[in-house]
Amino acid sequence: MKGLLSAADLNAHEIESILDVAEEMHTIQQRPVKKLPALRGRTIVNLFFEDSTRTRTSFEIAGKWLSADTINVSAKGSSVSKGESMRDTMMTLDSMGVDAFVIRHSSSGAVAQAASWVKAQCINAGDGQHEHPTQALLDAFAMRQHFRTLGEGGSFAGKRIAIVGDLLHSRVVRSNVLLQRTLGGKVTLVAPPTLLPMGVDTWGCEVSSDFDAVLDEADIVMMLRVQRERMSGGFFPTAREYAASYGLTEERFARLSPTVGICHPGPMNRGVEISSAAADAINSLVLDQVSAGVAVRMSVLYHLLGGADEEGQL
Amino acid sequence: MTDPSTHTIWGSAEISRALTRMAHEILESNGGTSGLLLLGIPTRGVPLARRLARIMADTEGGAVPVGELDITMYRDDLRNNPTRRVGRTVVPTPIDGRTVVLVDDVLYSGRTIAAAFDALRDLGRPKAVRLAVLVDRGHRELPIRADYVGKDLPTSTSEKVRVRLTELDGSDEVAVQREEAR
Amino acid sequence: MSSLLITGATLADGTHADLAVVDGLFVDPAEAPQGATRIDADGLLALPGLVDSHTHLREPGREDAETIASGTLAAARGGYTCVHAMANTDPVTDTAEAAEFVADLGRRQGHCEVRPVGAITKGLAGEELAELGLMAKSSAGVRVFSDDGRCVSDPLLMRRALTYVLPFDGVIAQHNQDARLAGPGACAHESELSGRLGLGGWPAVAESIIVARDVQLAELCKSRLHVCHVSTAESVEVIRWAKKRGIRVTAEATPHHLLLDTSLLEHYDTTFKVNPPLRTNEHIEAVREALADGTIDMVGTDHAPHAPQDKDHPFDVALPGMLGLEQALGVVMDVMINTGRMDWATLVQRMSVAPAAYGRVASQGRPIAVGEPANLVLVDPSARGVVDRAQGASIAKNNPYHGRNLPDPVIATVWAGRVTYQRGT
Numbered sequence: 001m002k003g004l005l006s007a008a009d010l011n012a013h014e015i016e017s018i019l020d021v022a023e024e025m026h027t028i029q030q031r032p033v034k035k036l037p038a039l040r041g042r043t044i045v046n047l048f049f050e051d052s053t054r055t056r057t058s059f060e061i062a063g064k065w066l067s068a069d070t071i072n073v074s075a076k077g078s079s080v081s082k083g084e085s086m087r088d089t090m091m092t093l094d095s096m097g098v099d100a101f102v103i104r105h106s107s108s109g110a111v112a113q114a115a116s117w118v119k120a121q122c123i124n125a126g127d128g129q130h131e132h133p134t135q136a137l138l139d140a141f142a143m144r145q146h147f148r149t150l151g152e153g154g155s156f157a158g159k160r161i162a163i164v165g166d167l168l169h170s171r172v173v174r175s176n177v178l179l180q181r182t183l184g185g186k187v188t189l190v191a192p193p194t195l196l197p198m199g200v201d202t203w204g205c206e207v208s209s210d211f212d213a214v215l216d217e218a219d220i221v222m223m224l225r226v227q228r229e230r231m232s233g234g235f236f237p238t239a240r241e242y243a244a245s246y247g248l249t250e251e252r253f254a255r256l257s258p259t260v261g262i263c264h265p266g267p268m269n270r271g272v273e274i275s276s277a278a279a280d281a282i283n284s285l286v287l288d289q290v291s292a293g294v295a296v297r298m299s300v301l302y303h304l305l306g307g308a309d310e311e312g313q314l
Numbered sequence: 315m316t317d318p319s320t321h322t323i324w325g326s327a328e329i330s331r332a333l334t335r336m337a338h339e340i341l342e343s344n345g346g347t348s349g350l351l352l353l354g355i356p357t358r359g360v361p362l363a364r365r366l367a368r369i370m371a372d373t374e375g376g377a378v379p380v381g382e383l384d385i386t387m388y389r390d391d392l393r394n395n396p397t398r399r400v401g402r403t404v405v406p407t408p409i410d411g412r413t414v415v416l417v418d419d420v421l422y423s424g425r426t427i428a429a430a431f432d433a434l435r436d437l438g439r440p441k442a443v444r445l446a447v448l449v450d451r452g453h454r455e456l457p458i459r460a461d462y463v464g465k466d467l468p469t470s471t472s473e474k475v476r477v478r479l480t481e482l483d484g485s486d487e488v489a490v491q492r493e494e495a496r
Numbered sequence: 497m498s499s500l501l502i503t504g505a506t507l508a509d510g511t512h513a514d515l516a517v518v519d520g521l522f523v524d525p526a527e528a529p530q531g532a533t534r535i536d537a538d539g540l541l542a543l544p545g546l547v548d549s550h551t552h553l554r555e556p557g558r559e560d561a562e563t564i565a566s567g568t569l570a571a572a573r574g575g576y577t578c579v580h581a582m583a584n585t586d587p588v589t590d591t592a593e594a595a596e597f598v599a600d601l602g603r604r605q606g607h608c609e610v611r612p613v614g615a616i617t618k619g620l621a622g623e624e625l626a627e628l629g630l631m632a633k634s635s636a637g638v639r640v641f642s643d644d645g646r647c648v649s650d651p652l653l654m655r656r657a658l659t660y661v662l663p664f665d666g667v668i669a670q671h672n673q674d675a676r677l678a679g680p681g682a683c684a685h686e687s688e689l690s691g692r693l694g695l696g697g698w699p700a701v702a703e704s705i706i707v708a709r710d711v712q713l714a715e716l717c718k719s720r721l722h723v724c725h726v727s728t729a730e731s732v733e734v735i736r737w738a739k740k741r742g743i744r745v746t747a748e749a750t751p752h753h754l755l756l757d758t759s760l761l762e763h764y765d766t767t768f769k770v771n772p773p774l775r776t777n778e779h780i781e782a783v784r785e786a787l788a789d790g791t792i793d794m795v796g797t798d799h800a801p802h803a804p805q806d807k808d809h810p811f812d813v814a815l816p817g818m819l820g821l822e823q824a825l826g827v828v829m830d831v832m833i834n835t836g837r838m839d840w841a842t843l844v845q846r847m848s849v850a851p852a853a854y855g856r857v858a859s860q861g862r863p864i865a866v867g868e869p870a871n872l873v874l875v876d877p878s879a880r881g882v883v884d885r886a887q888g889a890s891i892a893k894n895n896p897y898h899g900r901n902l903p904d905p906v907i908a909t910v911w912a913g914r915v916t917y918q919r920g921t
């Protein structure tokens with residue numbers, strides 16, 4: 001397999017291999033010398049057509065700790081305004097001898113298109129409203145750790161994961177649903193009907209607009225950011241009304257068992273989709289998600305680039 | 315079924331005897347267990363390190379720390395093969411100032427041990443590094459030599475040395491396997 | 497002028513005839529001069545030259561994608577003898593001078609008749625009427641007005657346009673797209689697939705809502721409305737209703753909306769990005785049925801060449817549009833004739849007679865008969881082939897049929913007595 005475009009590209013064995021190696025990588029973060037030579041001589045271009053400090057930085061650190069030469073290219077708005085097509089941009093960089101592109105783009109499908117134009121492997125670091133597979137992997141990493149701290153084996157089978165928020169515009173939700181479908185987790189999506197994607201009923205998960213009912217059953221609650229500008233789009237009337245129905249408010253958090261892991265891919269809108277009490281709770285996995293980011297991305301890079309060129313596989 | 319191309323060299327008793335001797339040699343040259351750290355190289359170096367540590371503890375009293383040092387990411391042939399599975403690295407105590415004994419099952423080209431040196435360097439600065447192997451089959455490609463050897467086993471490069479250990483394989487055995495002519 | 501003698505052709509009604517052409521008109525074969533160029537049409541159908549109600553030729557402005565010369569050559573190879581050149585060029589065809597420029601260039605360089613379409617509003621901005629009357633009066637004789645590519649959203653402006661063109665028998669051709677329901681990000685038929693791919697949904701109702709509004713305006717104004725590129729079952733129902741009421745509405749369907757469905761977007765290939773978007777099978781089926789029963793009057797290709805630098809972008813950014821002229825007849829044959837839904841006489845109505853009448857093109861869509869203008873296409877109903885975009889006459893290569901096995905029927909095209917295309921020559 002070449003590159004990582006979608007969470008659907010991964011089977012259960014591959015996901016587990018990525019998470020297992022990520023656990024090893026995680027220990028590197030505690031070492032005095034944070035360096036492994038595995039990707040020495042490999043060149044990774046972080047090609048960000050859309051800003052994302054968090055994702056770009058963690059991919060950059062991941063590449064560097066594996067000794068790859070990591071180059072950041074901010075291509076925001078460059079090609080269209082210059083009259084250069086995205087294909088030209090990709091093929092130009094590809095011809096410089098790049099081993100992998102880590103691509104973030106505001107357009108859905110842009111990474112898949114890029115992969116069809118270049119020889120290098122392409123890793124989807126978020127494309128429009130489509131997918132963000134490494135985010136789903138690091139979410140799974142943090143969840144698995146959480147299950148283990150509860151004294152469980154870390155299996156996802158039968159785990160109930162509620163994903164709540166702006167599902168329509170979220171790339172995180174699509175990747176998470178696909179990944180959990182493979183791992184055996186039971187996903188319930190919660191959102192006002194205006195923020196549900198078309199055809200969500202075919203995704204193989206439950207859909208609800210009753211957060212309270214879902215909350216009582218959940219093992220993991222993942223809150224997604226709701227942008228305030230959605231209000232002007234008529235998706236919901238006010239932040240206050242949104243929080244009352246779909247926010248992890250203090251009242252809802254108080255009802256929650258401390259064994260329920262609280263996730264948020266960030267950046268958080270405190271007071272809208274998540275209360276500070278929930279965000280900073282002992283069972284909040286928000287910082288675990290962030291710290292898992294580098295390890296999971298190291299693991300993905302190693303799986304894709306750690307072997308022979310023709311054999312790079314997960 | 316017995317494979318006619320496989321020739322058993324050692325069984326459980328011989329392996330046990332060799333390990334006991336090696337443990338004593340380590341203790342002797344180190345002057346006891348003080349400052350020792352045994353790091354097994356996955357996969358079969360790890361149970362061997364544990365056995366050596368147990369023998370030393372039985373002999374001297376007092377536990378010898380044992381860890382695992384995975385060298386996958388330090389290999390110089392990563393790019394020639396499909397992506398390798400990564401093993402665990404567990405270092406129970408800081409290596410700075412310790413006498414680290416690397417433990418592996420078979421010493422062959424020496425490249426694994428060279429990779430292990432690189433891996434150690436990223437973990438800290440040991441006082442000294444020693445090497446213990448159950449079988450030395452020759453054919454070194456690097457200037458590396460074992461300090462403690464269970465058995466010198468002259469082989470040809472067309473042969474394979476297979477070590478089986480009870481912990482992983484259900485029984486103890488050292489065998490030489492002739493590569494079938496194709 | 498040269499003369500032609502076409503022997504052994506079969507007409508759309510099934511009769512066999514020899515056809516002779518002198519000075520651009522059909523004459524009695526007995527009067528064919530000795531030196532006439534002979535074309536053996538044994539086993540071939542002779543149909544009136546096809547007329548396209550909806551073509552983007554890109555000249556002036558984007559000659560790197562298509563020119564009047566290259567686009568009309570593609571038309572000739574597709575069996576067309578007349579195209580309606582849409583107004584969204586640069587500059588926009590919104591003045592008499594701009595219309596005459598296109599018509600003149602068509603006369604000088606064209607491989608078929610080029611009928612300029614005038615913009616409804618200045619610069620296609622949807623705010624003020626363009627000089628509709630002067631375009632009509634010009635030597636280009638514009639009768640069709642369209643802001644195609646953009647919808648005239650303002651219902652009052654739409655009413656004014658429909659009313660204003662009455663004295664010169666103009667027709668207002670609307671691109672039906674509610675700008676709020678299908679806004680700038682809308683690029684894929686709203687469906688399970690658009691949701692999964694994360695592409696902005698273009699819901700079917702965003703089309704039919706405008707069609708429903710406009711047919712009522714056309715009724716109010718007693719004027720002629722044309723519904724461009726009908727793509728949904730709901731639009732078909734509205735048009736059916738309007739026709740039953742006697743509203744003066746015509747409608748066109750594109751070859752791609754008759755054949756291709758939204759699943760082609762699965763891999764974000766921008767070749768398949770078009771506006772309105774490719775739909776699902778239920779819509780395709782409704783459009784086919786409507787074309788068969790006459791609810792949809794004609795086939796309009798919406799031939800839309802785009803240069804690679806406008807297509808090689810992310811899906812939501814790439815320009816919408818696909819080629820159509822060269823494969824239109826083959827697609828309609830496969831979908832309508834080879835399935836038994838339509839006979840050849842009806843195909844002639846849909847692809848020649850109706851679009852000519854719609855554009856008030858007197859010389860086109862005429863019967864193949866002595867004294868009539870010699871516009872015809874010779875068709876081999878059994879020829880098929882795999883489409884190769886590299887072989888197309890258009891400069892741009894955004895051909896959605898590339899790699900498909902389709903009928904490849906056009907053997908020769910004759911426009912005003914002149915052979916504009918002949919296979920193998």
